[in-house]
Amino acid sequence: MNLVTPPLRPATPVGTPNLPALAPPGDSMPVIRQYLRIARRWRYVIIGAVVACVILGLIITLLMTPKFTATATIEIARESNQVTNFQGVERETSVADQEFYETQYGLLRSRVLAERVALQLRLVDDPAFFERFGADQSEPAFKQVNGRYAPVGRAARQRVAGEILLHNVGVAPTRLSRLVEIRFTSADAVFSQKVANAWAEIFIQTNLERKVQATSYGRNLLQRELGQAKERLDESQRQLVGYAEQQRIINLPAQGSGENQTAERSIVADELASLNTALSQATADRIQAEARFREAGRAGSSAEALRNQAINMLRQRRAEAAADYQKLMVQFEPDYPPARALQSQIDQLDRSIAREESRVSGSVQAEYRQAAERETALRQRVEGLKSNYLDLRRRSIQYNIYQQEVDTNRALYDGLLQRFKEIGVAGGVGVNNITIVDPADVPQEPSSPRLVLNLALALLAGLGIGAGLAFALEQMDEAIADPGEVERRLGLPLLGSVPKVEGVAPRDALLDRKSDLVDAYLAIQTSLGFTTEHGVPRSLAVTSTRPAEGKSTTALALATMLARAHKKVILVDGDMRSPSVHHLGGVDHDRGLSNYLAGQDDIGQLTFEMQDLGLTAMSAGPIPPNAAELLTGHRLQLLVAKLLETFDHVVIDSPPVMGLADAPLIASRVEGVVYAVESHGIRSSIVKTALQRLLSANAHILGGVLTKFEARKAHYGYGYEYGYGYGRDKG
Numbered sequence: 001m002n003l004v005t006p007p008l009r010p011a012t013p014v015g016t017p018n019l020p021a022l023a024p025p026g027d028s029m030p031v032i033r034q035y036l037r038i039a040r041r042w043r044y045v046i047i048g049a050v051v052a053c054v055i056l057g058l059i060i061t062l063l064m065t066p067k068f069t070a071t072a073t074i075e076i077a078r079e080s081n082q083v084t085n086f087q088g089v090e091r092e093t094s095v096a097d098q099e100f101y102e103t104q105y106g107l108l109r110s111r112v113l114a115e116r117v118a119l120q121l122r123l124v125d126d127p128a129f130f131e132r133f134g135a136d137q138s139e140p141a142f143k144q145v146n147g148r149y150a151p152v153g154r155a156a157r158q159r160v161a162g163e164i165l166l167h168n169v170g171v172a173p174t175r176l177s178r179l180v181e182i183r184f185t186s187a188d189a190v191f192s193q194k195v196a197n198a199w200a201e202i203f204i205q206t207n208l209e210r211k212v213q214a215t216s217y218g219r220n221l222l223q224r225e226l227g228q229a230k231e232r233l234d235e236s237q238r239q240l241v242g243y244a245e246q247q248r249i250i251n252l253p254a255q256g257s258g259e260n261q262t263a264e265r266s267i268v269a270d271e272l273a274s275l276n277t278a279l280s281q282a283t284a285d286r287i288q289a290e291a292r293f294r295e296a297g298r299a300g301s302s303a304e305a306l307r308n309q310a311i312n313m314l315r316q317r318r319a320e321a322a323a324d325y326q327k328l329m330v331q332f333e334p335d336y337p338p339a340r341a342l343q344s345q346i347d348q349l350d351r352s353i354a355r356e357e358s359r360v361s362g363s364v365q366a367e368y369r370q371a372a373e374r375e376t377a378l379r380q381r382v383e384g385l386k387s388n389y390l391d392l393r394r395r396s397i398q399y400n401i402y403q404q405e406v407d408t409n410r411a412l413y414d415g416l417l418q419r420f421k422e423i424g425v426a427g428g429v430g431v432n433n434i435t436i437v438d439p440a441d442v443p444q445e446p447s448s449p450r451l452v453l454n455l456a457l458a459l460l461a462g463l464g465i466g467a468g469l470a471f472a473l474e475q476m477d478e479a480i481a482d483p484g485e486v487e488r489r490l491g492l493p494l495l496g497s498v499p500k501v502e503g504v505a506p507r508d509a510l511l512d513r514k515s516d517l518v519d520a521y522l523a524i525q526t527s528l529g530f531t532t533e534h535g536v537p538r539s540l541a542v543t544s545t546r547p548a549e550g551k552s553t554t555a556l557a558l559a560t561m562l563a564r565a566h567k568k569v570i571l572v573d574g575d576m577r578s579p580s581v582h583h584l585g586g587v588d589h590d591r592g593l594s595n596y597l598a599g600q601d602d603i604g605q606l607t608f609e610m611q612d613l614g615l616t617a618m619s620a621g622p623i624p625p626n627a628a629e630l631l632t633g634h635r636l637q638l639l640v641a642k643l644l645e646t647f648d649h650v651v652i653d654s655p656p657v658m659g660l661a662d663a664p665l666i667a668s669r670v671e672g673v674v675y676a677v678e679s680h681g682i683r684s685s686i687v688k689t690a691l692q693r694l695l696s697a698n699a700h701i702l703g704g705v706l707t708k709f710e711a712r713k714a715h716y717g718y719g720y721e722y723g724y725g726y727g728r729d730k731g
Helices: 031-041 043-063 098-108 113-119 127-132 151-168 189-247 266-295 305-306 309-331 337-395 397-429 452-474 484-489 506-511 516-528 551-566 581-585 593-598 627-632 635-646 662-669 684-696
Strands: 069-074 171-174 179-186 434-438 495-497 537-546 568-575 607-610 615-619 647-651 671-678 701-709
Touching: 031 043, 031 452, 043 452, 043 635, 069 189, 098 171, 098 179, 098 189, 113 151, 113 189, 127 151, 127 484, 151 171, 179 189, 189 397, 266 337, 266 627, 309 337, 337 701, 397 684, 434 495, 434 615, 484 495, 484 684, 484 701, 495 516, 506 551, 506 684, 516 551, 516 701, 537 635, 551 568, 551 581, 551 615, 551 671, 551 701, 568 581, 568 635, 581 607, 581 615, 593 627, 627 635, 627 662, 627 701, 662 684, 671 684, 684 701
Parallel strands: 495 701, 537 647, 537 671, 568 615, 568 647, 671 701
Antiparallel strands: 069 179, 069 434, 171 179, 607 615
């Protein structure tokens, strides 16, 4: 036998204030299967939405007016061709400057450009244009006189015409290129071509005009600045010259040109520099003359005397005469006449040498004295110029301030003048950076409506609307659709699911041991065997949220399955408000549970046998005025205890929970409660409220049974269809 119940979790402990937790995350349904389940369940809603949207899209497409789109392609270069190296007023753009292109796209969509196109094509005064686009002509500006618009409202019509053109024009840049497509859509193909081409041409004209205006504005601004700079330069020069004349400051003009140009210099500074150089040279000359003079003080050892040619010749002659004299002295006496003549000659030469050395020494002394006097004179002159230069420096502080102002004003004036000339040249030779690549042709086929595209969009819209409706209905639907939702929504352990039986009474289906109903309740009995340590609870009650959910059938079936397991079972009809067990046994309810609760102790007279099902039953007895009062006492608990002395299991068919106090009272007197939930029959929020009432009465809920289950209506679909009929077709 196949069981259809998933593995059970431990039952909820008695006294738990809240419902049991949901199923573990590992048992949750995958997201894709959830979506497929929702789509499968609400497939007719989705199909209906798709069909409605497709039909609506087809009707709208057939009713739409065909429109034609003309496209003109232009190229927008970052920089225009450079004829000169001079830059204009507009900033040059870099390769990565995306702001330039975004600005151009914005200019293509500008209101001013649209109004210029309307003026050039004379659309402002064309009634057919406004009628073609369905413009509101109720304003006074559209009042016609003799079939023509009045000139008074021309500005208002121009604004409306520009708005119409902007609404129907499209600017589409080509990715990773400098090409831009200008598209215009209207019901007239020729008109679309005219507007697209006019849009491109006027955009080029406005671009050129904008550059000319920018250059003209820059020239005018620079011209005003040049005039002001010229006035400031002239004023600063007059101020500089006046102060120099007042303070008698005379500076030599600058020399050289370009980078080698020197600054202005004063006469005092130049003279001081020259005299200082001459003083340095005079000092050097004096030191050199002094050295020669001191050397000449030592007789015969003067370097000047040694370098004198006349003295050297005299000394050579004396040396020769002295040599001849020494030769004569070898043979003769000093008194020898030739010897005396040579001696006289030598003496004369010595006197000549002495005179020459004295003359040379006097010359060196004179040179030293002249050098010293020249140095002294130059030093006195330099000291005087230093005083004059320091005085000039003090008087030149304000002069330098005026000079710096003159230099600054001259540099500013020269720069402005140079830029003024460059802008003039650049504005005269500028080239437009926008060109038309492909002019617009007359479109041969309409661009809209597109039947296939519209139907595809309608199909997608239908799928979206259908999916939204399906999800909305799924969120609003609280019915328990399949066994898995008993755990997910209610938090109850699932004991099993019972298929819906049609065309046969539940009692007759239980008598057929091969029926699906018997297989289902056998599976539920097996699941109950795992709810306690001793197997199936000895006393249990079967209840539901409201009547007609299958609780009585469940109670009868569980008692029958236990009896067939060779257990002594008694089925007690605890619903004293709407009894049903006596109908199954073919007896009346003159004697039963209400009699015992009222005080009768003879249980044997209150029961009857159901031989075909193999169990004993107790009817509800006479219907009391208030069943809850009978259940409040201890007699029910005493009855259960006495019945367990004779029977193995006591099964009580309890009344529904909602609106009655009977079910919680009965649930608190038995070992456990089996809760019956009708598939597709009751909202889960109501079931949770009923379960909370049972838990507040300290009832031990063993699990839930899903009754009247139809696999074809379940969320999982075919997942439950084959369980109970397995193997029955085999012989």
